[in-house]
Amino acid sequence: MLRNLLAVLVIGFAALANAQQSAQPQVKVNVLNVCSPSPEEQQEIASALGKIPRQPLFNPDFEVDRGRSTLEERPDFLKAGASAQFSSDSGTAEWVRIRREFSVQALFSTVQYSFSQDPKNMVETLIFHVRDPKDLMQVAIEDNVSSVTTPATMLATNTPAGRIKLERFGKSSVVLARCPGSEGSPPPDQSAYEPLFQSATAIVTNYRNLLAARNTVPAELARVKSVEATKSKPPAKTGAKKSAPEKPGSENK
Numbered sequence: 001m002l003r004n005l006l007a008v009l010v011i012g013f014a015a016l017a018n019a020q021q022s023a024q025p026q027v028k029v030n031v032l033n034v035c036s037p038s039p040e041e042q043q044e045i046a047s048a049l050g051k052i053p054r055q056p057l058f059n060p061d062f063e064v065d066r067g068r069s070t071l072e073e074r075p076d077f078l079k080a081g082a083s084a085q086f087s088s089d090s091g092t093a094e095w096v097r098i099r100r101e102f103s104v105q106a107l108f109s110t111v112q113y114s115f116s117q118d119p120k121n122m123v124e125t126l127i128f129h130v131r132d133p134k135d136l137m138q139v140a141i142e143d144n145v146s147s148v149t150t151p152a153t154m155l156a157t158n159t160p161a162g163r164i165k166l167e168r169f170g171k172s173s174v175v176l177a178r179c180p181g182s183e184g185s186p187p188p189d190q191s192a193y194e195p196l197f198q199s200a201t202a203i204v205t206n207y208r209n210l211l212a213a214r215n216t217v218p219a220e221l222a223r224v225k226s227v228e229a230t231k232s233k234p235p236a237k238t239g240a241k242k243s244a245p246e247k248p249g250s251e252n253k
Helices: 002-023 038-048 153-157 191-210 213-232
Strands: 060-072 092-102 108-117 121-130 136-146 161-166 176-178
Touching: 038 136, 038 161, 038 176, 038 191, 060 213, 092 213, 108 153, 108 191, 108 213, 121 153, 121 191, 136 191, 153 213, 161 191, 176 191, 191 213
Parallel strands: none
Antiparallel strands: 060 092, 092 108, 108 121, 121 136, 136 161, 161 176
């Protein structure tokens, strides 16, 4: 009798534990294979890049912003991919952003170009926002180089694209990135994806010219530096003027 009672209790506790586990929400984790996307994902990337207009018609509206941000509080449009190595200290990043609007007939509504420079890296990011997102929401292309040269020098060369990202509506993103080798092993063979990287590089080069980034970015960064230099200057000392001594005999009688 006692043995049967213990068996019933064990079965009851097991059922209760299973019920509690099933009540917990399931967490779904999507792992992006950025080094070697599937053939279907490669086709999606090629299709999205092919839809970006090479000779777009822009609306007259545009926007140019500049600023300086701490690395811990970098704006969303400056968040780079894994290929960029930002400083880990409490440094700053100086950035310039250019935005233009496409005509209403275009698939994309806006294009946003951003350039940022921190003590280690210079990063270019080009983002195309879809006007009526159904599956594709936006296309982002990124390249970066070490901050051993000047922004003007980087902008004068066609830096190879290092990351392509498709943001999709209700689905996980599709990403292709240049992957370095791990410790003791060479980088993976990504020669099959070189046509996609070349297409993305050509798009960045084209829009760098269309948005006049080669002239705008260095000029705006110089303005950021001039503002900081003005703030760092100590205020000029303004001594009080000494009143002239009264002449003898000038007292009121």
